[in-house]
Amino acid sequence: MSKISRSFTIDSDQHILDGIRRGDSVALDAIYKLYYPSVEHMILQNNGSHEEAQDIFQEAVIVLYDKVSLGNFELTSKLKTFLYAVARRLWLKQLNRAGLSYADISQYEDSLAADDDIEKHEELDSKFDKMEQAMEKLGEPCKTILQDFYLLQQSMQEICDKFGYTNADNAKTQKYKCLQRLKKLFFTL
């Protein structure tokens, strides 16, 4: 069992970063296998639960994803160190927020890379959250129309056929209205 799965495992950090850029599930599985245990250990040692460890690790991976998807990310340390440091900063932040002074996470040395990133991450996160909420509130069929057009890059004719509009102009009008609504939702949130 272990032999088969190991042959699929990606070892080098660069492979994993490429996989993340593509949203590859093999890369994500590998991230969990390789890097999660140390993060979990750190959090469990510092007043955390398994669930909290899962949440923090997921957030750390998303930080990584945001950086990678911005395109100009260069790994200055090992990926393991990076994730560990980000997770530690996130966890510290959460502890502080909960009013618990952190007892023995005192070794800051390797977390300096992540210091700024957390601030940026939170900003970015709230921006993405806003859009997510707006898209959630938009409702059907608007959501699907916009997704098909802007994300899946379908032509107006395809969308017209799919939703049964009498002509492409009607579909265009509908798309325009939907986009206006989404903008309104996004900017008023």
Add this chain to the structure above:
Amino acid sequence: MRRLSQQQFYELADQYLRKELNDTDRLAFEAFCAENPSFSAQLSQHKEFINHMQATSRRMDFKSQLALSAKEFRKTQAKELKITKQTQLSTAADADTKESQLPGETKVISILNRYKINSFIAAAAVAIVAVFSTLWVSGYYKTLEKTSSNYSALRREMNTVRKNVNAHNVALRNINSKKDADVSSSHYGATGFMVTNDGYVVTNFHVVNGADSVYLQNNKGDSFKASIVYTDADKDLAILFIKDHNFKGSKNLPYTFKSAASELGEDIYTIGFPRDEAVYGQGYLSSATGYAGDTVSYQISIPVNPGNSGGPVLDNRGNVIGIISGKQTGIDGAAFAIKTQTLLSALKDIPTDSLKTKIVLNKKNNLKGLPRTEQVKHLRDYIYMVKVY
């Protein structure tokens, strides 16, 4: 270029961004934007918005993919944990058959190397197996079964735990309201019974020693505040007086006080409050002296527990012959009761100024000849739970 409606503009903008416009249209659109700065701004805003939307959507996909991976990982983790445990168990069980042990071990080692964190769990599993098998081999469980008395002890502990938890809950609830008045720091419970029908009650000195306030609760659940009128530390006796205005006095006492010494082997019983409900206990008088030859008390054989202190000891005919005061730990069935004679001499010692009314002891016994259950029924009105704060 002609004037454009908003909708037409966005349509063109979308096509422009998707590079679907032919060269002439594209140039015309670019020229239009260059001419109209407000539309140019709208275009860049639109572009940014679309990009953000696309990024958000990809990010959402990524998140859900990540959640899937997390779920998958947890599943395999749980599975491997189970395998580790099973192999551990089977290794322990088949200690003799080495053939079956070897593949199991290699598997364990490979898993341990990959997940060092699991090694703690594995070690714990081994320890648990070792502990329980040792206990089983040494026959610990068999002796456990035999000593059935552990059962009641265990239940008592549970009650204490529950009480503590309730107290914690109360404390937590009051944490913000800043009234710590009703969080009683420590309080004791014991038993007391009436000496006269106008409100004198006797209990042990050790019960009320150091008391802030003393309350007496009758079997109907009514509580009365009582003051301590007399204590005698040597005899371990305390006389209380109910000074509560709700207390109206009671009917004549049904029992009398026996001044003469009682004989060994006498059938006796008591009622006390080792818990919040009156508890009946019966036994016999086993020795004429108390702990370490103490002549002011008897040794009796009645099962008593903390809370029985101050309870009356009565004989068959409804005479009070003593007051429960304590028991010897480590010796079965050795409880002690202060003799009634001691109580009577203590009553005589009370300075008259500290008494509100003169103590007149009851001479008429209404319990004589009644069956035990009837006696107990009559008695219960005169026995109080002493609550000391």
